[in-house]
Amino acid sequence: ILTLACDACKKFTLHVPSKLDAEKFIGRVNLKECFRSANLIHSSDPDFRVLEDGSVYTTNAVHLSSEKRNFTIVLSNAENQEKKMVVVLEHQTKIEALKKRHSKEKILRRAKRRWAPIPCSMQENSLGPFPLFLQQVQSDTAQNYNVYYSIRGPGVDREPINLFYVERDTGNLYCTRPVDREQYESFELIAFATTPDGYTPELPLTIVIKIEDENDNYPIFTETAYVFTVAENSRIGSTVGQVCATDKDEPDTMHTRLKYSIIGQIPASPTLFSMDPKTGVITTLSSQLDRELIDRYQLKIKVQDMDGQYFGLQTTSTCIINIGDVNDNLPTFTHTPYVTSVEENTVDVEIFRVTVEDKDLINSPNWRANYTILKGNENGNFKIVTDSKTNEGILCVVKPLNYEEKQKVVLQIGVVNEAPYSREATLRSTMSTATITVNVKNQDEGPECSPPTQTVRIKENAPVGTKSGGYKAYDPESRTSNGIRYKKLSDPKGWVNVDENSGSITVFRSLDREAEDIRNGIYNITVVASDTDRRSCTGTLGIILEDVNDNGPSIPKQTVIICKATMSSAEIVAVDPDEPINGPPFAFRLDSDSDSNVQRVWELKKINDTAARLSYRNDLPFGSYKVPIRVTDRQGQSKVTLVNVCLCDCITENDCTTRTPRIGNGDVKLGKWAILAILLGIALLFCVLFTLVCGASGTDKKQKVFPDDVAQQNLIVSNTEAPGDDKVYATNGFTSQVVSSSAQAVCGTMGSGGKTGGQETIEMVKGGHQTLESCQAAGHHHTLESCKGGHVEVDNCRYTCSEWHSFTEPRLGEKVQLCNQNVDGNPVQDYVLTYNYEGRGSVAGSVGCCSERQDDDGLEFLDHLEPKFRTLAETCVKR
Structure with a gap:
């Protein structure tokens, strides 16, 4: 327990046991209240030490022989200002005597109410003796009543249970055992004061007991x-x-x-x-x-x-x-210079290995080496790579060496690490270098085809047996062609022979510079040269064919079209496969030897070196004409081309293919397709006439029916609930019109039935549905959906319409009468269902048998049609 005297810097009283161990915390004093700027702390008693926060520790084991022991704390700062504080250590036995005396004189001495929270603390891991007195709880009402004290809370009736208790009569608060601050930092208890009969003169008092820390935990x-x-x-x-x-x-x-x-x-x-x-x-x-x-x-x-x-x-x-590790050590070659050898003409072989030393971490980028060839590999004969396991440099030959050209090659190689060098290289380079001398060993080689491609020049059309120089190979050691034999390996057209001993060529067949697959006038053959040991090489001999003026100019486009409405001439272009020296400028003229009439009808004028313009002199009739044209090159070589000129009544050349061709003298020529078209047209005309006549004459003989393929148009087949026939029923009295695949067309009166301008629908039992776009209001089009086979316009529609009207009127009336009753004569539901909707809605009325029927035709809308439609309507109206 620490009690602060009234006057700071005078005295602090610490209650301690009679025996204190060394390095034991015994209490804390408030140094800041005494001297705030103190930075030096000194204790007058060497058995005690005071820290900056005011904690007081024992330096040695202390035994208090008397009830009190004093020592002084001297505080000073940098300005040599000094204050002193007296600390009094009291033995704990004196506290018990004070308790008893206080208990006897409490009524006389209580002049001030103390029923309020009183700060209280206890040292963790206290050595006792237990029970350890903490403080006294008292109420001023004890002057008038006999008061009993009690407490509750953690440490009393909650864990840790029975750690604290209070004397019922005196209010003295005790602790029964040591407490660990790291487990319980403080306890909050509630104190009660009651009279023997249960009356509570005071409100409950909250008491906070703080556990003072002791340095009992190691970091x-x-x-x-x-x-x-x-x-x-x-x-x-x-x-x-x-x-x-x-x-x-x-x-x-x-x-x-x-x-x-x-x-x-x-x-x-x-x-x-x-x-x-x-x-x-x-x-x-x-x-x-x-x-x-x-x-x-x-x-x-x-x-x-x-x-x-x-x-x-x-x-x-x-x-x-x-x-x-960092790359602070350079790789260095173990030996230098190096010497090795390799046979000529060898390739893709390892010829030497170089080793380096590096003190950096093995198998790290600071240790792994990168080799490079710095000099001596200008021809690309060598390469050097790194062995990933040993870190050695492997020198390989990638391009054959030639002993006859060079017997020794000196290479300079360098090595660096994968990681960059970490230190600044001021005195020396960061790359280690070494030299490798490669000696080339001689081999007995076969013939050498050098250069691999050779050429000779021969005039085309040279006589068979003409000889010329050929392909030459040589022995690289003797630098001669002695003992070398030649053989033709490839001759695509079989034009030449190769001499076995000399390699010269002889013409075997006529050479043609303008032949197919000859590019740029060069004909290539392949020759194999071999020595006595059957070692060989292969070369290409290019025969340059010198041009001879053996081709006359020709006209590639031998058919031209002249549209008489837009053009009066055609352009003639000539080409010559010979070289330009034997080519243009060309001379164009009409070849009058074959036809004297050509000069009179046609005229040819030169446009440029390779083209001329062909035009007709008089007003020729349409047709096809043959015009012979002779074209002569600059060397006098000529050729006649028969040009087919089509004179057409067309706008563009493509239109001329649809015109009927004519003969050049004006007579008409009919081709097989034209004759077939005329025959088909005549047959179609007879079919139309026969259909119309049969349709009109058959009105009284047999009932007209709708064709089966009508349902394949833009209406779907309806669901039929009962057997039907070929009759057609309309709700508003209009007569239907159908155009069949046989080009038969009938028209009828189209009445609005109160739905003027709307779309009417008809029901066909056998064929399904068909939509008929009826006449519209003034300013609208009139359309008729045709049958599957297409629709045909018929000029005599008025006659077939009257026949159709007389045929359908009595039968439709009978159908309407029977529609409302079944076989027993009783009313029945419609057996004709409404067709399924497939597009636009219809403004027409229902076609059911129970719909409203009107007797009048409803043709008033015809009075408001446009002129061109009024004529059509008058044709179809019943007279």
């Missing part, structure tokens, strides 16, 4: 061992890592003020690392970390509470620091 590192990595050659002050520790004691006190330090290093020398005492951050003290010398350091680190004071609790741990 603990978060990890048993820390592992960090820092790159070698790092700068001074580079961060390596950070360690951390925790302490369960009360925060923001000296008990949890931790201090970190390094207490050991392996290897011990030199000291390369430091640690921030407050944050635990480890940094480098030197830039001489070298992984190649020492790749790992082990530190022993310590954390201590009480801000590192020697009596603070401490814990140690281990920190492993690995030194990371």
Whole structure:
């Protein structure tokens, strides 16, 4: 218990046991109230030590022989100002005597109400003796009543149970056993004052008991061992890592003020690392970390509470620091110079291996080598690659060497690491170099075809047996062609023969420069040259065919069309397969030898070196004409081409194919397709006339029916509920019109029936539905949906319409009468169902048998039609 005297800096009283152990916390004094700017604290008694926050600790074991013991705390600051504070240590036995005396004199001495929260605290892990007196709870009503005191709350009737109790009569509050602050920081109790008969003169009193912290917990590192990595050659002050520790004691006190330090290093020398005492951050003290010398350091680190004071609790741990590798060592060749050899004409073979040394980390980018050829490989004969397992450089030949050209090759090679060099190379290059001398060994080689493609020149149409130079191969060792034999390997057209001994060629068949597959006038053959040991090489001989004027100019487009309405001439273009020296300019003229009439009818004028314009002189009739034209090149070679000229009544040339052709003298010529078209037209005309006559004459003989394919138009087949016939019924009295596939057409009167301008529908039992777009109001079109086979316009519609009207009127009336009754004469439902909707809605009335029927035709809309439709309507109206 700590009691503060009335005057600060005079005296503090601490109640302690008679025996105190060393390094024991005994209480806390308020130094700030005494001297706020103090920075030096001194105790007059060496057995006691005072910290910055006012905590008082024993430095040695202390035994209080008397009831009191005093010592002085001297406080001073930088200005040498000084204050003193007296601390009184009282033995706890005196407290019991004070309790008894206070109990006897409480009525006489209570002049002030104390029923209010009184601060109270106790030291954690207290040594007792127990029960330990904490404070006294009293009520002013005890002057007038006999008051009984009681408490409730954590530590009384809740966990931890029975830790505190209060004397019923005196109100003295006791603790029965030590308390751990890390488990219970404080307790909040509720005190009650009641009279023996249960009356409560006071409201419940809340009492807070705070557990004072004792430095009984060691700081603990978060990890048993820390592992960090820092790159070698790092700068001074580079961060390596950070360690951390925790302490369960009360925060923001000296008990949890931790201090970190390094207490050991392996290897011990030199000291390369430091640690921030407050944050635990480890940094480098030197830039001489070298992984190649020492790749790992082990530190022993310590954390201590009480801000590192020697009596603070401490814990140690281990920190492993690995030194990371950087490319600070160059690869170097183990030997130089190197010498090797290779036979000529060998390729894709390994000829030598070079080795390097590198102190950096094996199998890392800082260690792996990249080789390159710096000089001596201008012809691309060599390449060097790295063996991923051994880090050696493998020198290979990728292009054959020729001993006759060069007997020795000196290569300069260099090597670097995959990772860039980390240090500045000021005094030397970052690339190690070495030389490799490659000696080329001679081989007995076969003939050499060099160059691989050779040419000779021969005039086309040269006589058979004409000889010319051919292909030549040679022995690379003797540089002669002695002993070499030649053989023709490929001759696509079989034009030449190759001499076996000399390689010269002889014409076997006539050469044609303008032949097919001859490009740019060059004919290629393949020749094989071999020696006595059957070693061979292959070459190509290109025969350049010199042009001869053996082709006259010709006209590729031998049929031209002249549309008489838009043009009066046609352009004639000539070509010559010979070379330009034997080609244009061309001379054009009409060849009058074959037909003297050509000069009189046609005229030919030259446009440019390769074209002329052909025009007719008089007003020729339409037809096809044959015009012979002779074209002569600059060397006098000529050729006659018979040009077919079609003179048409057309606008464009494509239209001329649909016209009937004529003979050049004006007579008409009919082709087989024209004759077939005329016959088909005549047959169709007879069919139409026969259909109309039969349709009119058959009115009285047999009932007209709708064709079966009518339903295949734009109406679907209706659902028929009873057997039907071929009759047609309309609700508003209009007569239907159908155009069949046989080109028979009938028209009838179209009445509005109160639905003028609407769309009428008809029901066909056999064929399904058909939609008829009836006459519209003035200014609208009149359309008729035709049958599947198409619709045909018939000029005599008025006659067939009258016949159709007389045929359908009596039968439709009978159908209407029978529609309303069944076989027994009773009314029945419609057996004709409404057709399914497939598009636009209909404004016409129902076609059911029970619909409203009208007798008048309803043709008033015909008076408002446009002129061109009024004539059609008058034709179809019944007279």
